[in-house]
Amino acid sequence: MIDIFKDYILQREELLARIAQELQLDKTRLERMETAYNTVADLLKKDSDFFNDLVIEIYAQGSTRTGTTVKPINDKDFDLDTVLHIYDPYYKHSPEDIYNALVKALEKDSYYKAIMEKKKRCVRLNYKSDFHMDILPACMPNSFEKEVIKIPEKALKNWSSGNPKGFSIWFLSAANTASEPLLRKNFDSLVKAQVETEKLPQEVYFKTPLQRATQLIKRYRDIYFQDKDYRVSSIVITTLLGQLYQGENSIFETIDNVVKRIKDNFSVAVNQGIRFKIYNPVNPEEDFTDSWTSSHYSAFYSFIADFHIKWQNLKFSFETSKEDYIKLFGEGIYKKALNEQIVAFSKSSNNVFTKASSLITTGAALTNVQGNINSNTGIKNESHHNFGGKY
Known part of the structure; x- marks a missing residue:
């Protein structure tokens, strides 16, 4: 062993x-975010003013897609970046049209209207949990390319190109x-x-x-x-x-x-x-x-x-x-990971210090009259999670 x-x-x-x-981000949090953007997609598909006659998809981009998410520090919200992919050539619409259509569709729903924040070229939904979701509207560059997208510039006057699906595949x-x-x-x-x-x-x-x-x-x-x-x-x-x-x-x-x-x-x-x-x-x-x-x-x-x-x-x-x-x-983060590693592997180690540290961390440590830490006889030691000694 x-x-x-x-x-x-x-x-x-x-x-x-x-x-x-x-x-x-843990699996539960990721699933909660996926549910959030799928629910918005379902709402937009029912919008009779603009989206119901179009094929659309909302998907995550960035770290969520590449499997490189990192929890924000200081209890800040996680920034979930998503794309509203409209499978229709961009030249049929203006950047301002698709942005306004997204805003209008969300404003029809009282819940989304209350949590919506208009950004320069995307719409942000501020959920009360631990994340907010930015929705960037986008169209196809032509009728053939399914992954490349055209996205509004910040002034909503021109288009720029993107390829979040292609980027994640590349990475x-x-x-x-x-x-x-x-x-x-x-x-x-x-x-x-x-x-x-x-x-x-x-x-x-x-x-x-x-x-x-x-x-x-x-x-x-x-x-x-x-x-x-x-x-x-x-x-x-x-x-x-x-x-x-x-x-x-x-x-x-x-x-x-x-x-x-x-x-x-x-x-x-x-x-x-x-x-x-x-x-x-x-x-x-x-x-x-x-x-x-x-x-x-x-x-x-x-x-x-x-x-x-x-x-x-x-x-x-x-x-x-x-x-x-x-x-x-x-x-x-460091001490938690190290403590858990020591507890996980202590039984397969002959290192006396490691075994003692594991017993203290888990609250199973006793100190005998000779001053040796063990799990059988002596006075119980208080557990702690602030290990930092030799390791």
Whole structure:
């Protein structure tokens, strides 16, 4: 049976997967959001003024579609981005027409009228739960292309192009180039080594290193830009990771290598006196950095460089990297994931400190007259969830 605490690389990888799993939106929340946009779609299909004669679909885009969701920090609402895909050529309508038709259809319903907020080119529904939904109306570029969309510009006077379905296919294709992910390779051994009560979904070990890497970097982005301007967008992070990923088989290697490649590419562009540009991989005409100022570039590089420095400290041991884990992902998330890992694998380990920590965490620890922590005799120790010692 595997002793994960004797294999730092495997333990670190398993911990990173647990942290990422803890960060992502849970299945119940995702199902609630899916129900929300399907309900809106059903309402629009019954609209006699505009939509009932059209074939339409509402679907998620962004992180929900790529499997890289991250819970907002500080109890903020999750931003669910959706597309109202109208399967009709855009030249039959104006951007203003489809936007106004969406607003009008929702205003007919008292509930949606009460929670609706008009944005520049989309409509936001502010649900009382823990998310809001932005609905971006879109049409087809012609009668043949089913995935590419034409979307209103912010002034609602012109159209621009998009392809959220194509982007997610591109990203997931890149993610699946990993030949033998470390956790998937060790799946049977990891499962057998855990206590009987541990019920982790297979997704913890089977989600790709690229998806996990994206989640973890986005988490530090949220922490880093809490009190800073020019926040780097998720689409920029996701695109760069997808473009520079080379099939690494671990979360750690993916982040370590890709972040270095980002830094190197940025430095090359600066040294050559050219702008560092990030293009949409499924729509080369779209430059995600076209509106960036020098302040945007400075904030972007400072964030990447800062992340890279902290990440280097994770290479050696938990004794030297504990504070960096906390700075990168948050103290609560890190300690919860680490505590759960220790409890899960403590029975398969011969490490006395690990076993004692597991007993204390679960509230099953007793201290005998010799001062040794055990589960059989002595005075009961109070349970806690603030473990941070050696590991």
